[in-house]
Amino acid sequence: MSAQPLPYRIGYGEDAHRLAAGRPLILGGVEITGAERGPVAHSDGDAALHTLSDALLSGLALGDIGQYFPDTDPKWAGLNSADILRRCLELVRERGYAPANAALVVTLDTPKLGSKRAEIAQRIAGLLGLDSSEVGVSFKTSEGLAPDHIQARATILLVRL
Numbered sequence: 233m234s235a236q237p238l239p240y241r242i243g244y245g246e247d248a249h250r251l252a253a254g255r256p257l258i259l260g261g262v263e264i265t266g267a268e269r270g271p272v273a274h275s276d277g278d279a280a281l282h283t284l285s286d287a288l289l290s291g292l293a294l295g296d297i298g299q300y301f302p303d304t305d306p307k308w309a310g311l312n313s314a315d316i317l318r319r320c321l322e323l324v325r326e327r328g329y330a331p332a333n334a335a336l337v338v339t340l341d342t343p344k345l346g347s348k349r350a351e352i353a354q355r356i357a358g359l360l361g362l363d364s365s366e367v368g369v370s371f372k373t374s375e376g377l378a379p380d381h382i383q384a385r386a387t388i389l390l391v392r393l
């Protein structure tokens with residue numbers, strides 16, 4: 233491997249949360265109104281933002297959000313996931329890289345999320361400093377294989393500034 237920094241780096245992230253009644257469902261910083269269940273989590277359980285945060289870190293081999301925001305630390309209870317993402321973006325920028333585009337896949341059986349796609353893409357784009365045309369958001373169902381979970385996966389392309 234050369235010592236020269238690469239012009240591009242790809243980051244990949246995954247996240248999953250168990251769903252329970254009486255919890256708000258927040259995805260990409262957008263509250264999904266009318267959802268009967270939401271993620272059980274130490275923070276606000278935003279699987280999309282956790283996934284994207286991990287993707288930012290993994291692109292530069294900086295570890296994962298569990299290291300920076302351990303869920304055993306009461307300091308992070310109820311933490312706004314947008315703040316996690318902002319901190320990860322800062323770590324990436326400090327190293328001379330910035331996101332060029334992101335692709336997010338969310339797997340959830342109910343409710344259907346299609347009507348929220350543009351709003352979620354817009355919000356994520358704002359957090360990452362991108363245009364919403366640079367944020368792909370795909371929705372899948374588990375076909376009943378994981379009806380009690382929300383899962384998210386994301387890739388982010390980082391470009392050297």
Ligand SMILES: [Zn+2]
Nearest residue numbers: 247278279282
């Ligand atoms: Zn999470």
